[in-house]
Amino acid sequence: MPELPEVETIRRDLLSRIVGRTITSAFVSSNAPRLVQLMPPAEFCKQLPGHRIEDISRRGKYLLVHLSGGLYWIVHLRMTGRFLHREDPCPEDPYLRAGFTLDNGSSLCFVDLRKFGTMWLIDDPSLVVGKLGPEPLSDDFTVAGLRDLLVRRSAPVKAVLLDQHAIAGIGNIYADEALFNAGINPRRAANKVSKPKTEALHAGVRQALLDALSDRGSSFSDYVDGSGRSGRHQLKVKVFRRTDQPCYSCGTQIRRVKVAGRSTHFCPNCQR
DNA sequence: CTTATTCCCTGATTGC
DNA sequence: TGCAATCAGGGAATAA
16 A cells, blocks of 8 residues: 555655656556556557656655656556566566556566556646645645644544545555554544644654655555565554554554544554 | 545455 | 455545
8 A cells, every 4th residue: 555655765766767768668458448547548658658757756645757848647556556667678467557668678567456556647737636635744734734624624533634635645554653643543523633632643644654754665565665675664553453462652452443434543542 | 515435456354 | 165255445436
């Protein structure tokens, strides 16, 4: 499940490896008919070659590959997507959904078991990422902004953290970790989170993301970085997938419940 | 505007 | 042991 720390790790990996390269060929598997958005895959494969990769940025969980001519190649990995760069052509893989060759013989391989991943080739990225909430690691994410968000909503606070239009880039792992950091019960109504707890949540979100980023992301299942290596943060999570294990802070067994349709892990003692 | 539910997809897990 | 039903999850679409 690539979330902000995982996508940012991939971005940094790819940035050092493919900026300046020109795309020489593109292929999309016929068994991935939903991968390319807004245009037929054949059109996408025809347009991409010839463009030089100028930069790579990230917005929430979206990767934006800036191409020559002002075009953007946007990639979302969803649940099981992998976006890998290698020095030779993409190897045989039953889940290889798209492959791209670069002008130095290296390649980008898009591997995605569940086929939820999507990509766009588009002039105006705001059509794809324009409605996302603030970047939680930027100055746009403030305690006051978070407070405004929470007071208007009666949904569980975890549902708000997962809402990409509220804050961009948080998924199931870091929503649970952030709420633990802040000592907030995930089921608590957003508009009942106190002011001090809102401050704690703001800090808790940032800490969860920064901790994961420094570990190059969490590899619970499919996630690997831009070179195909696993992250390490799955070994350090405080609550996510630690059901029935003791809380590191108080020893109470971590509980698992369903909130906002997602598995949710928390310490019933530390998160009241 | 909000919140809840369904859908996409397939390997892993659970239940009988 | 075997096979079917359920689960996992990001986010768009749909319903209410």
